[in-house]
Amino acid sequence: MKKLMTSQELARDGRFKRVPVQARALDRRMSPKEKDAAAGKKIAPRNQFSPEHPDAPDRARSLMHGIFVGEIQALEGAGRTCWDFEAGDGTNGTVPFALKLDMARQCWDEARHCEISVKLSEHMGTEIGEFGESAFLFEAACNPDPILRLAGVNRALEGLAIDVFNTMKMFGDTSGDPVLEFCEDWMLADEVTHVKMGSDWLRKGTENDPERRNRALEFQKVVDKLFSGGGFRGDDDASPIKLARRFRELAGFDKTEIDEIAHLSQEALEEARARVGGAYGS
């Protein structure tokens, strides 16, 4: 088995439909605003991901499917990090033995998240393949530098998972779905652990290499901005996915870093508004 595979090589059964990340974002069941914008209609103001919204069932099912495929790719990415790098002192393409153990632990956690997501998807009335799968998470997990890989996956994307799970947990609470709330809370605990792994290894792995640390943080920033998804994740109460500041702090982010993610999300929102010619609600 070779080292460093690409996202095109990910093995899937016939139910899965691979789509580019843009197509996933423009799935009309997922993004009514984009649909209205395409039809030239004035778009309603952004609103929080709440059970009262008429699109809430579709949005929740779509988000659940997105979480499920994200969990598969997170499992695959952590597994590849176990395989792609030899154990060593962290130089010359090696990674410390303890980092590999962390990635193996993450494999188990992500495998359980897949199991939880499959069962929750059934619980919420969707099924595997109802929505498309973009390989964006695994693409970040293909970075040949293990520290950049962890910055992109564990800090940026698993950080996004903290925000998403926290939002879904609150959605479960407000919609009166204790099963959803229970499961999201458990997955949230694991995600905080995974983000902390990323924060710890970023610090340890670049202790004497500020240039590598800068490259890792820059890569994380690119991934963070790319998946701020038109500003759908943000700091204000109107954001569909709310930045989970407290959990991010537990995972090793400092206030400046969280402020920066909020700023990137705001930028992504402004850019999305500009793209749809001012039709995007404020």
Place this chain on the structure above:
Amino acid sequence: MADPKKPRAAFAPWDRRELPGSFSVEETARKVGNYKWIEMKLFEALGGWVATVPELDVKMRLGTHCYHHAWHAELWHKRLPELREMNPDRLTKPANDDIVAFVDAMTEPEAPELTIEKLVGVYRVLIPHKIAAYTYHLNNTSSITDAPTQRSLRFILQDEYDDWRDGEMLIQSLLETEEEVQRAARHQAKLESLMIKAGGIAGPGSIGPVPATAGEAVA
């Protein structure tokens, strides 16, 4: 109330543990280093294969088992300094070149249609050999002087039995045609031959004393 002054035997009547064991500290450290090496190779391979198997249930099982073997590697890593090997990396090595050849052959299958070969290598060859070697070690080391190794072996063996059963059931559920049965058998025979050459996961002596050579027997 029990009389606090009444002498009692150090070993209760039902405690049949004995002092003698078959392995010295050095021999135990060598074996533990070999065990850590093979557990590492196994968890790395299982992690790498996750992305290459299309079957969802297999994908998730491999991810779970990946951690089990990483944990075993960690247990052995921690045991080495307790066996006077302060640099665990020094003894983290294959028993011989033949076990390296076995691991290379086991990890060769990559394409998504080769799930049977991937599973057969792990669950019909490597894990049964691990269970054999660990059982031999468990039953032949001193249950008093080497109790920490025994404790790890018991935890590890429980995982191995569970994973073996999981893997075997996955294989049985994937084998649907005569051709697939033959594929599985051919691959198993190929890997089994390599493992025999290696003498087991810790080299010759993995599941019993190495027979003396003719020259040694005469001497």
